[in-house]
Amino acid sequence: MRRRNFLTILAGTIAFALSGFKAARAKTADDLKGPLTKIAFGSCCIHDGPQPIWDVIAANKPDVFLFIGDNIYADTEDMAVMAEKYQMLGSKPGYAKFRTSTPVLATWDDHDYGINDGGVEYPKKEESKKIMLDFFGEPAKSERRQRPGIYTSYSVGPKGKKLQLILLDLRWFRTALNYDKATDGYFPDPSPKATILGDQQWQWVEEELKKPADLRIIVSSTQFVSPDHKWEKWANFPNDKKRMIELIDKNEIKNAIFISGDMHYAELSAEDSPKGFKIYDLTASGMNLVENGSQYPNRYRISLYDKTPHFGLIEIDWQKKTANLALKIVSEKGETVLSDKVSYPIA
Numbered sequence: 001m002r003r004r005n006f007l008t009i010l011a012g013t014i015a016f017a018l019s020g021f022k023a024a025r026a027k028t029a030d031d032l033k034g035p036l037t038k039i040a041f042g043s044c045c046i047h048d049g050p051q052p053i054w055d056v057i058a059a060n061k062p063d064v065f066l067f068i069g070d071n072i073y074a075d076t077e078d079m080a081v082m083a084e085k086y087q088m089l090g091s092k093p094g095y096a097k098f099r100t101s102t103p104v105l106a107t108w109d110d111h112d113y114g115i116n117d118g119g120v121e122y123p124k125k126e127e128s129k130k131i132m133l134d135f136f137g138e139p140a141k142s143e144r145r146q147r148p149g150i151y152t153s154y155s156v157g158p159k160g161k162k163l164q165l166i167l168l169d170l171r172w173f174r175t176a177l178n179y180d181k182a183t184d185g186y187f188p189d190p191s192p193k194a195t196i197l198g199d200q201q202w203q204w205v206e207e208e209l210k211k212p213a214d215l216r217i218i219v220s221s222t223q224f225v226s227p228d229h230k231w232e233k234w235a236n237f238p239n240d241k242k243r244m245i246e247l248i249d250k251n252e253i254k255n256a257i258f259i260s261g262d263m264h265y266a267e268l269s270a271e272d273s274p275k276g277f278k279i280y281d282l283t284a285s286g287m288n289l290v291e292n293g294s295q296y297p298n299r300y301r302i303s304l305y306d307k308t309p310h311f312g313l314i315e316i317d318w319q320k321k322t323a324n325l326a327l328k329i330v331s332e333k334g335e336t337v338l339s340d341k342v343s344y345p346i347a
Helices: 002-023 053-059 079-090 093-099 125-135 199-208 238-250
Strands: 038-042 064-067 104-106 152-156 163-167 178-180 185-187 215-219 256-260 266-272 278-283 301-305 310-318 322-331 336-345
Touching (some): 038 053, 053 310, 053 322, 064 163, 104 163, 266 336, 278 322, 301 336
Parallel strands (some): 163 215, 215 256, 256 278
Antiparallel strands (some): 152 163, 266 278, 266 301, 310 322
């Protein structure tokens, strides 16, 4: 009798603990508290594969995690399949636990958008958008839900330590790619109608870059700087890339860094604008998969890592007149495998 009572109490305790775990609220953008000093990010996460990397990300205690594309591999027009694959990601114990401690902000790339290398032509983008925003807890009345695409921005921190996060949408408005059958790759389209962002998103970007910020991180699901490989990149839309660089020069933006994914390896690239502003692009691509990056040329490459799954980490040391950044790639074993330092003046 006493043993049965003990087991009954124990079962009730376990049930209560589990119910509390299930009820734990996922952190959202509303939980962002400035100033931000650690921004983790990653891409290319196969939803039904092992994901031990979440524990390593959590151990670094980032203030926010940016999911920057290919967050699942859906590639479907069947929205039941799309939703099921998000559920597979959501049910991963490491991810589920991580979301209760760290805000997760997201944009998409092609595979979670719904079609490999897809753009404006994808017929289920409205439905895909709803599933994606629902999964990541986007508020029902947010601007993001009211307008086409999923681009958005966040401004966090006080004056002198204000960080602007700009999350672009490189799928919704993007026109067709120029495909070369002989090389099985893509090449630049100089047509005035070719665009990666579309007119509406461009108008929004122009206004965002006018807003005051002491540091800006621009989230681009595909690489901004690298021009030489044959896959998706901003260089396939030379007018749009030129337009972005001109905006940086026009507004004298000395404090912006791009982060990108898509390629299944990590690298740091940089090129100079005509006014001499150095534009960095830190690529972290392969949370649970990688491939040989050295086979893909990049004249602006500073460093490369392509050995194991990884994520990106930007650490910010806010000083009175300078933001000192450590740009890192961290492996699934917790080792810093790529690192560089950048400083930006604070006005």
